[in-house]
Amino acid sequence: MKKFYAIIFLSFFALSCTKEDKGDITEVEIDLTACFTVSTDTLVIGESLQLTNCSKDAVIFSYDFGNNEISNQESPSVTYEEGGSYTITLVVYDDQKHSKTISKTIFVETPVESYYLFPEIPLGYNALPLEMGIDPLNGNIFYLEKTEDLVNLTVPKFYYKELGTNLIPSSNYIADQQFNTENAYVNFLGNGNKNIHFSRTLPELYGSQEITLNNNWALTSTLSSATKYLYGYLKEGVNFIFFGTQKDNGTYKAVIEKRNANGDAFDVQFKTIGSNNALLADMIKTTNGYIAFGATFDKNIILPFITNYSPVLVFFDTNFAITKTVELSNSVLGTHITEANHLNGAYHLIQLSNGNLATYGNGELNITDSDGNFIKTHYFNVNNKTQAIISLGDSFIISTGDGYLRKFDPTGTEIKKLNYKGNFTPEILEINNNLFIVAGYRTKDTILNIAELPVVKIFYGAVDKDLNLISVESIFN
Known part of the structure; x- marks a missing residue:
């Protein structure tokens, strides 16, 4: 009981002291605020x-x-x-x-523009990159450019541009454009010639144009087709494996065309994929054979010229016999692809280090496992088909027509994006552990100081693998 009374006494004393202390302090209220x-x-x-x-x-x-x-x-x-x-x-x-x-x-x-290099392009001209790569003979970066004079309305022309160590492009004329073109690529032949392929389509016409040039850029052959469209090729020893679509008895069938080192075809194999028309748009080699990214569709003589479009994965053994076809049934492209021009663009297939597959074409990205089982899909925009993808092993990066580079994990979950302001990027190259692009971007030219003309111009840009902008020159030093 004594302890209890002591506690009460001390508490009362403390309260009394507090009141007395407060009574001795003059408080000043300050209304001052910083804002x-x-x-x-x-x-x-x-x-x-x-x-x-x-x-x-x-x-x-x-x-x-x-x-x-x-x-x-x-x-x-x-x-x-x-x-x-x-x-x-x-x-x-x-x-x-x-x-x-x-x-x-x-x-x-x-500003992202401060990182880029802009090649000189005349006022009033469109300059659209269609393909980019590295010349295996000299190691230089090249790109194919479609140039169009929007003031004098001359026929668009194709040029082969090559970047030296000073990153100033040399230019060589290749051909005039004959039909709509949104896809092109270069096959470097064993004899030193360049075999250049251009898409060649109208809504109801589906074909391609091949131009072969020697080391002095002299034309050695031209081949135009209204029934065959080859989307790309794989190097197979000294030979080449081309893939695409070709008309056979009124139906466009998936086709594989083997060519020798000089570019001469010696074996053409038609592949039946489902009951519709079909195409093979990209292909990779695997330990068990090959996997192709393609599509099936119906071809009509009136609008809509293309219906029932369905992207597919086609699995081949080492002899190009089909072992399995997987329809990418989560695709939304069936309602977007309505003419042959919509099949005229860049298509990509990559495989990641965990075996997952990523396909990209017509603005749609699909991720599957190694057997083609669905994991995830993203649809960006079908109106701009000149887009790129690159595998980083355990991740990958794509370009999208809205001006972004986007990085994804192996399951197709977006983990980062960069507004790089490009709109047309055919390829992404890995150089010295960084990434290099040649991109087209939408802008306006002022003509005669009175008119603003919408145009597409080109810039060279670079990023690291985490999508941080870096100067173009730095990756070549």
């Missing part, structure tokens, strides 16, 4: 950032912009010359010299 707003929390280099003061009872203002600049204006503006995160701090004082402080962080983006 400011920013016109944006994300801006680009050179863009003006406006700060607006909203402090209360402040008479003196001291801003530190985080870039070694200060200001005593009430509502100043600032422009940043370097990208990065900046913390802006405001200290305000009232007329009694009391102070309050507030900070905000903003982010300054470096």
Whole structure:
């Protein structure tokens, strides 16, 4: 009981002391507050950032912009010359010299254009990249360009552009465009010639054009077809395995064409895939044979010229006998593909380190396991078919027509994207453990200082494998 009374006494004493102490202190209420707003929390280099003061009872203002600049204006503006995160701090004082402080962080983006190189293209000209790769003879980067004079309306022309160590393109004329073209590629023959293929389509016509040039860029042969469209090839020893579609007894069938080192066909194999017309658009070699990405469809003589389009995976043994066909039944393209021109573009098939397969064409990305069983699908846009994909082993990156590079994990889950502002990217090359692109982008040319003409121009760009922009020159050093 004695302990209990002692505790009560001490508690009463403490409360009494507190009241007496408070009575001796003169409290001063301060209404001063520090406050400011920013016109944006994300801006680009050179863009003006406006700060607006909203402090209360402040008479003196001291801003530190985080870039070694200060200001005593009430509502100043600032422009940043370097990208990065900046913390802006405001200290305000009232007329009694009391102070309050507030900070905000903003982010300054470096314009993506500052990382790129822009080859010179005349005003009023479209310049669209259709293919990109590395010349196996000299190791230089090349790309195929379709150039179109939109002012004088001349026939579009194809050029072979090659980048030397100074990244200034050399240019060689190849051919005039005959029909609509959104796909092209180069086959480097064993005799040193270049065999260049262009798509050749109208809504009701489906074919291709081949141009063969020697080392001096002299034309050695031209072959145009209204019944055959070869989408690409694989190198097989000294020979080549071409794949595509070809008309046979009124039906377009998937076709495999074997050619020798000089580009001469010595074996043509038609493949029946389902009961419809069919095509093989890309192919990879595996330990057990081959896998192709293709499609089946119905071909009509009136609109819609293409119906019942269905993308497929076709599995072959080492002798190109079909062992299995898997329809990618989750596709949405059946309602989008309505003419042969919609089959005129870039198609891609890759295999990741875990065995999963990714197909990409007509704006649709499909991910399956190694047997073709569905995992995930994404549909981006069918209106821009010149797009790329590259495998990074345990992940992959694609370009999309809305101006993004997108990175995915092996299950097809997007893990990062970069607004690189390109709209047409046929391929992505890995160079010195980084990625290089030749991309077309939409812009406008001012003609005679009076008219703005929508055009497509080209830039060279580079990123690391985590989609961070890097300077183009840095990957070649």
